[in-house]
Amino acid sequence: GQQLNQSPQSMFIQEGEDVSMNCTSSSIFNTWLWYKQEPGEGPVLLIALYKAGELTSNGRLTAQFGITRKDSFLNISASIPSDVGIYFCAGQGNQGGKLIFGQGTELSVKP
Amino acid sequence: SAVISQKPSRDICQRGTSLTIQCQVDSQVTMMFWYRQQPGQSLTLIATANQGSEATYESGFVIDKFPISRPNLTFSTLTVSNMSPEDSSIYLCSARSGGYEQYFGPGTRLTVT
Numbered sequence: 715g716q717q718l719n720q721s722p723q724s725m726f727i728q729e730g731e732d733v734s735m736n737c738t739s740s741s742i743f744n745t746w747l748w749y750k751q752e753p754g755e756g757p758v759l760l761i762a763l764y765k766a767g768e769l770t771s772n773g774r775l776t777a778q779f780g781i782t783r784k785d786s787f788l789n790i791s792a793s794i795p796s797d798v799g800i801y802f803c804a805g806q807g808n809q810g811g812k813l814i815f816g817q818g819t820e821l822s823v824k825p
Numbered sequence: 826s827a828v829i830s831q832k833p834s835r836d837i838c839q840r841g842t843s844l845t846i847q848c849q850v851d852s853q854v855t856m857m858f859w860y861r862q863q864p865g866q867s868l869t870l871i872a873t874a875n876q877g878s879e880a881t882y883e884s885g886f887v888i889d890k891f892p893i894s895r896p897n898l899t900f901s902t903l904t905v906s907n908m909s910p911e912d913s914s915i916y917l918c919s920a921r922s923g924g925y926e927q928y929f930g931p932g933t934r935l936t937v938t
Contacts, residue, residue, distance in 0.1 A: 744925075745925040747925070747926070747927065749929075754931075754932075754934075755931055755932070756829075756917050756929035756930050756931045756932045757868070757917075757929045758929070759826075759926060759927070759928060759929075762925065762926050764925065802867065802868070804927075806925055811856070811921075812870060812873075813870075813927055815867045815868045816867065817866075817867050818867055
């Protein structure tokens with residue numbers, strides 16, 4: 715079945731630094747979604763990507779749909795303490811419309 | 826977007842009992858899903874809740890253990906039956922409306938003793 719590899723697994727950064735994380739797949743996806751989950755909460759949708767090569771921003775967040783349709787990355791610029799949480803990528807392929815989730819990237823920001 | 830609420834937000838249950846989790850969406854949605862998330866882990870799809878018909882279960886999940894109802898386009902329930910400590914987890918309701926954007930509820934934190 716389809717699998718997503720998300721990296722890095724965790725990041726410890728200083729406030730103000732930029733952050734980059736990515737997801738890769740062995741198969742093609744038609745949609746990529748990026749979520750953030752804070753402790754005690756459900757995942758919150760940050761960015762949705764629908765076309766290969768698409769670059770979309772949401773404030774300090776920027777995500778791209780890879781040209782090969784097998785990868786996506788998320789950048790956070792000028793990180794702040796409230797960026798702390800677990801970021802998940804999710805891809806949707808051709809079959810059944812199910813979302814496939816990455817393992818998550820846990821982000822810690824030191825003030 | 827869709828705003829999703831779940832009840833209860835958390836519960837502590839004894840083994841052998843059952844718990845029903847309710848999910849309410851603030852607008853009509855085409856698809857509803859139930860996920861399980863173990864502590865520190867990613868999300869695992871349990872089933873797709875189909876309106877007016879039996880849910881579609883993923884491999885490893887069965888209807889006798891996780892019966893699901895979806896009587897209309899805004900509401901669904903998940904029951905965790907005959908619970909054991911291994912069922913301790915976060916259970917998340919999710920919904921998709923029309924397009925590909927999928928939204929999640931706040932989750933139900935279940936502890937089985």
